[in-house]
Amino acid sequence: xxxxxxxxxxxxxxxxxxxxxxxxxxxxxxxxxxxxxxxxxxxxxxxxxxxxxxxxxxxxxxxxxxxxxxxxxxxxxxxxxxxxxxxxxxxxxxxxxxxxxxxxxxxxxxxxxxxxxxxxxxxxxxxxxxxxxxxxxxxxxxxxxxxxxxxxxxxxxxxxxxxxxxxxxxxxxxxxxxxxxxxxxxxxxxxxxxxxxxxxxxxxxxxxxxxxxxxxxxxxxxxxxxxxxxxxxxxxxxxxxxxxxxxxxxxxxxxxxxxxxxxxxxxxxxxxxxxxxxxxxxxxxxxxxxxxxxxxxxxxxxxxxxxxxxxxxxxxxxxxxxxxxxxxxxxxxxxxxxxxxxxxxxxxxxxxxxxxxxxxxxxxxxxxxxxxxxxxxxxxxxxxxxxxxxxxxxx
Amino acid sequence: xxxxxxxxxxxxxxxxxxxxxxxxxxxxxxxxxxxxxxxxxxxxxxxxxxxxxxxxxxxxxxxxxxxxxxxxxxxxxxxxxxxxxxxxxxxxxxxxxxxxxxxxxxxxxxxxxxxxxxxxxxxxxxxxxxxxxxxxxxxxxxxxxxxxxxxxxxxxxxxxxxxxxxxxxxxxxxxxxxxxxxxxxxxxxxxxxxxxxxxxxxxxxxxxxxxxxxxxxxxxxxxxxxxxxxxxxxxxxxxxxxxxxxxxxxxxxxxxxxxxxxxxxxxxxxxxxxxxxxxxxxxxxxxxxxxxxxxxxxxxxxxxxxxxxxxxxxxxxxxxxxxxxxxxxxxxxxxxxxxxxxxxxxxxxxxxxxxxxxxxxxxxxxxxxxxxxxxxxxxxxxxxxxxxxxxxxxx
Numbered sequence: 001x002x003x004x005x006x007x008x009x010x011x012x013x014x015x016x017x018x019x020x021x022x023x024x025x026x027x028x029x030x031x032x033x034x035x036x037x038x039x040x041x042x043x044x045x046x047x048x049x050x051x052x053x054x055x056x057x058x059x060x061x062x063x064x065x066x067x068x069x070x071x072x073x074x075x076x077x078x079x080x081x082x083x084x085x086x087x088x089x090x091x092x093x094x095x096x097x098x099x100x101x102x103x104x105x106x107x108x109x110x111x112x113x114x115x116x117x118x119x120x121x122x123x124x125x126x127x128x129x130x131x132x133x134x135x136x137x138x139x140x141x142x143x144x145x146x147x148x149x150x151x152x153x154x155x156x157x158x159x160x161x162x163x164x165x166x167x168x169x170x171x172x173x174x175x176x177x178x179x180x181x182x183x184x185x186x187x188x189x190x191x192x193x194x195x196x197x198x199x200x201x202x203x204x205x206x207x208x209x210x211x212x213x214x215x216x217x218x219x220x221x222x223x224x225x226x227x228x229x230x231x232x233x234x235x236x237x238x239x240x241x242x243x244x245x246x247x248x249x250x251x252x253x254x255x256x257x258x259x260x261x262x263x264x265x266x267x268x269x270x271x272x273x274x275x276x277x278x279x280x281x282x283x284x285x286x287x288x289x290x291x292x293x294x295x296x297x298x299x300x301x302x303x304x305x306x307x308x309x310x311x312x313x314x315x316x317x318x319x320x321x322x323x324x325x326x327x328x329x330x331x332x333x334x335x336x337x338x339x340x341x342x343x344x345x346x347x348x349x350x351x352x353x354x355x356x357x358x359x360x361x362x363x364x365x366x367x368x369x370x371x372x373x374x375x376x377x378x379x380x381x382x383x384x385x386x387x388x389x390x391x392x393x394x395x
Numbered sequence: 396x397x398x399x400x401x402x403x404x405x406x407x408x409x410x411x412x413x414x415x416x417x418x419x420x421x422x423x424x425x426x427x428x429x430x431x432x433x434x435x436x437x438x439x440x441x442x443x444x445x446x447x448x449x450x451x452x453x454x455x456x457x458x459x460x461x462x463x464x465x466x467x468x469x470x471x472x473x474x475x476x477x478x479x480x481x482x483x484x485x486x487x488x489x490x491x492x493x494x495x496x497x498x499x500x501x502x503x504x505x506x507x508x509x510x511x512x513x514x515x516x517x518x519x520x521x522x523x524x525x526x527x528x529x530x531x532x533x534x535x536x537x538x539x540x541x542x543x544x545x546x547x548x549x550x551x552x553x554x555x556x557x558x559x560x561x562x563x564x565x566x567x568x569x570x571x572x573x574x575x576x577x578x579x580x581x582x583x584x585x586x587x588x589x590x591x592x593x594x595x596x597x598x599x600x601x602x603x604x605x606x607x608x609x610x611x612x613x614x615x616x617x618x619x620x621x622x623x624x625x626x627x628x629x630x631x632x633x634x635x636x637x638x639x640x641x642x643x644x645x646x647x648x649x650x651x652x653x654x655x656x657x658x659x660x661x662x663x664x665x666x667x668x669x670x671x672x673x674x675x676x677x678x679x680x681x682x683x684x685x686x687x688x689x690x691x692x693x694x695x696x697x698x699x700x701x702x703x704x705x706x707x708x709x710x711x712x713x714x715x716x717x718x719x720x721x722x723x724x725x726x727x728x729x730x731x732x733x734x735x736x737x738x739x740x741x742x743x744x745x746x747x748x749x750x751x752x753x754x755x756x757x758x759x760x761x762x763x764x765x766x767x768x769x770x771x772x773x774x775x776x777x778x779x780x781x782x783x784x785x786x787x788x789x790x
Contacts, residue, residue: 001659001660002511002664003513003514003667004514006670009667009670010666013666040465042465043460044460046460047463051459052454055450055454056451056454059450063441064447065438065439065442068442068644068645069437069645069646070435070437103676104499104648104676104678104681105676107676107678108675108677109676110676111676112676115400116398117397119399119400136674137674141398207396210396248460248463249463250463250465251462251463251464251465251681251682251683252463252681252682253648253677253678253680253681265396265397268397268405269396272397272401272404275404275405276401279528279531279532280506280535280675280676281500281504282503282648282676283500283502286499286647286648286681286684287647287648288684289681289683
């Protein structure tokens, strides 16, 4: 009696979540200290102290009926205005409150954008490797998932293949930079090339191809890397943002969607997305945490711990003989499996209590994702396990 | 370029929200004190002090990575266990953590239930008058909305018509008691009759017809009225609950879905609903406010204010000559329009700065909804306006 769409999903439940359960099982068997779970993207750096201070201050000062009550489906107007001003200061954009819709995290942001643009049969392009939940979001609205295969040298989009896969059914393309799972950041040069294709093809097929920029990792960058602000390059861009990583609040479900004035039919689109926010069941982003954001506009979590983790784990892995690109952002290492079947590799790793995510689920088989948003001491303790694992393949 | 489904919605944007904007406009023109906005179901009684105390206590004591981090998509297990125990104590049920999925309010609860059971073309029955958002939720999954017309005497379901409208495509029926917009509570006797029909028809058509009980107003009852706990009468029941009204936290988006063990394929259904919670974009109910709930299990807002409002407004309305049933629950009065076209009546009311919701949008034309979740003083101040409005029709 379960709907057909959900039946398939129940059958193929998310690999990442399965790993999560598996990790808990191993911890029970061998003790928490002896299991090295690198499978989940759950932040290990705590939220800035300012978050707690802001919550308490707000509770002390604001009327509870207002604070915990309904507001416009797009969120508190003063909160949106302050976020818009902060984005404008940082990126030289020109947004105001009306261009922002506060959302229940980036996941619901993506859903309300897709619901507002997809008709059944429309195609949405993804660049492998990519977060497999996009598939579910697209299918929620009977869209078709189109995959552009990974460029295994740079892990930047394969633009020639992209160009060839665009057709009259193409409605949007999703980018995610800094990228989950590779940590790669798309350069300004690449964005410009991508935009050129989008503009040419949009005019060729006679309707805009939207660029959906999923940016939960925008602030998680290392070595001074720069993440271009995509609305400045292409007018038909939706920005989907979340405070999950920049403020370490993934459980609180707080983010926003930006619809620039320059986007075609912008006002109507803003209304559609606001209604979608209501009718998919979110109604509005959680109210108290919305009001916390203006207190935290110019702060973010301490990146040092992730950066230290990144350097140490990269060093361990490459010294062991594993192949991986040094990530510029996010908190993942994208590692080539020493054998073609990376699921088999993950099974072997489990012998040493090492948990990774096999990247078949990111449309990039032969690779694994190793999340380094973990306590630094766990990485230190895991070194021996990595060496033993390497021995199975390299020595 | 907006999707067809959303295009229609943009065109016919929610009447309630329009009223909300209209109210703000009138307030600007005539001053807040001189506008009597009875259109919105936004609680006017503040959240219990315990909510604030609990938030501060939790912030002081819990690790921020845990508190604000991801958890299982169904919510924190300890929170669900405590809620289950509390429901069991109150209603003699037998739930445990696994039967509860924490949700982003009741709206997302309804969505994840409907997503998990509806195939395109399946029918869902609603008893008029009912909250029109149900239509959007059902259509999100390409379900067909079937309406059983209102019983204008009792505003309880019209069971004969219900029986006749069930067919092999019928997947579910939604009930909402205490009811928005009538304030009516379905008696045990009525629930038993309804269940008898569901059982007979389910076995006739060869598959279960689910009963979806939307219960955000469960605790808002007056004069000692009793709201039967529906899972005790019918095994294929989903309970959809929200703390929006009982704790005055509608903006925080916190509620749950209950899937009893007795429901057919219960375990698979729990998994489907949990996955649906993830993929519609909620991922999980907001984490901090989840952890607040165990501190507030045995408390609720002070009902006296609503009750006092109910009595005064009922007195004013009936003294003026308006016809309405005395509500047993929720915070609405369901008033018969003195003229058949209730939208015209609402326009006339606006002349006196009185704002109601015309109930065509609740599938019950000829009636208006007057929400009394407003400051008591506003009701007192509005008396004169009601008398003037009555004069237009009765004297």
